[in-house]
Amino acid sequence: MSQYRTFTANDAVEFARQYGQLADPQALVSADEIGDGNLNLVFKIRDRAGVSRVIVKQALPYVRCVGESWPLTLDRARIEAETLLIHGTLCPRHTVRVLHHDPVLAVMVQEDLSDHHIWRNELIKGHYYPLAVGQLAEYLAQTLFHTSDFYQAAQAKKAEVSRFTNPELCQITEDLFFTDPYHDHERNQFDDALLPQVTALRKDPALKLAVAGLKHRFLSKAEALLHGDIHSGSIFVGEGRLKAIDAEFGFYGPIGFDVGTALGNLLLNYCGLPGLLGPREAAAGREQRLQDVRELWLIFADRFLALCQQRSRDATLAMPGYAEQFLQQVWQDAVGYCGTELIRRTIGLAHVADLDSSADPEMRAECQSSALTLGRVLIVNAAQIEHVDALLARIRQHG
């Protein structure tokens, strides 16, 4: 049996030759480590012509961006690979293809997506991919419906809930989304300009009460096998194409969490655009993000409902009208989780370039401040924001 060791570039090439499912494995000759995330080594494996052919990703036994002082289970590599394999069965068009994985080495070989771009970077540049939002909605509807109680047999789902128990990665979410930003914590990061607003958030009982409910539902609602971290940096786009990657946060949780994370990253871009583009481009981009938000929810809801009507296997849940009623709860959850994503990305540990990369410090502070304000409004008023047009109205008012 293999034993864990940290891969060198040579190890990665060797592994890719063996498991990359290439017709010409010996063509692979070099590897670049390109991991820009927080948790893993990521190697691009290139052939003699310098063309990237396959990706080798290895989990490190600690949080990369913090160091060995924050150890982290390697089991997340198994969970990531197994989540992507399931999502890949349910929505092959929009899930990165896993070619091989080894749970002991915590290594996965996946398809190369060099002809795609990280969606966040494209959104920041103002590059618009007209099909992306609809494809993301389709990915969410397919993966979340088919792993929910509407479709999965109860006994099989219970076994899957155990298989995807992901305590350490969930703990990161529990801390970074629901705890740290609302307290003084060394992991938090923000400019001094935001201090008055941050201080106010921490003393806001209505906000903290609503966040408690969102955390509790994250801890206790096993509705479907979530991606668990479906932000715009976990999504590759190309012309007419979209692929979700990076599923190490996969677990059975509330469907609204995945939907809210996706919506939240569109709104982070909305808030950040004035600092990223010229005024006219930024205004057009913001208008487009609002339409993206609308489309993401409406297409997701439409596809999820259609699947409920056509493919529900639980006769009780298939009762006409129930899926609509359930989706209304998903919506309320999604609005709240969207708000927590806005806040934690602005003042917590893990920031986003949409908000932070403006060269103008005043503009940056203004963008960040609007993300905080909007996040708070969404969390506190989630129950009153009954549909997506009410959400757009709130965003226009506060964002």
Place this chain on the structure above:
Amino acid sequence: MSQYRTFTANDAVEFARQYGQLADPQALVSADEIGDGNLNLVFKIRDRAGVSRVIVKQALPYVRCVGESWPLTLDRARIEAETLLIHGTLCPRHTVRVLHHDPVLAVMVQEDLSDHHIWRNELIKGHYYPLAVGQLAEYLAQTLFHTSDFYQAAQAKKAEVSRFTNPELCQITEDLFFTDPYHDHERNQFDDALLPQVTALRKDPALKLAVAGLKHRFLSKAEALLHGDIHSGSIFVGEGRLKAIDAEFGFYGPIGFDVGTALGNLLLNYCGLPGLLGPREAAAGREQRLQDVRELWLIFADRFLALCQQRSRDATLAMPGYAEQFLQQVWQDAVGYCGTELIRRTIGLAHVADLDSSADPEMRAECQSSALTLGRVLIVNAAQIEHVDALLARIRQHG
């Protein structure tokens, strides 16, 4: 390692001698099999004087009341023993004591409770135990609070959710509570007199919609380690004493399910009393059951809130006001689950003597009919029944 075999009376005596923690094990000489439940062998182990000293309970690999055609996992014996051990740590006064358990033999040795009585039988006879309801409330508050996210660390709780994954027994609940009574199914049992009402229930969209929500929450809300079957036949009472037994349905589910089952069994008795006692006694007993319902909820809520205030270990959930908000959801769930218990005990597979043992067929039909009516009212109107006094008003109106 031991291998599963069905115990004879002699096996049970031998096992009790070995594991009964008695000072004089050789005094044990005989065993009576007294299992009147649906699933297990239960032996009373007696000494030479004929005194019952200890109980040996063994799970059978099938549903006893149906036969070998309905196989059932022996793992439920492990789950029962481990649930009782945890509940026994959290609330030793009101949990039957487990002296030993063997997961392979699916056998548990537990304390003898011959000086207690099954609560249901006492309620049927009109025997009142003034402390019982408060003690049951205390049992529910202690066990449910300490296994909830308010108290348990998130990582530890996730491991416990897996340990108490109980697919086959949950399936029984899923079928018998939420599916069978609302469809034509061979497992259902009811007198012809009820047929018009049963037919109406099966065509009632508002009812079936609400039942879908209750089933979905049963399938997906892992709030605390439930007893899972806390009806008045799973509870022993004596003067000033109460002990919960029979926890093979234990799993992490919605807190309102345990509370609703307990409330439901008080109301089954309320509905049945006119067929069991003379008019004046029945009227007094019914009034007492209403007070019991009130007291059960109010004491449970008070104790649960006090524990949240004093012992919450999750700083986010400890936010003042959150426990009250959460308890309101538990209440709404409990009202709904209470309604499903009323219906499934009247027309489903497993009936209760409170409703079925009246000698007068007309009176019996009337009692059963009132249980059905009340069950429906509670399920459909749960969201409008905002507190326990509103519940009592509905019961007086419909029960």
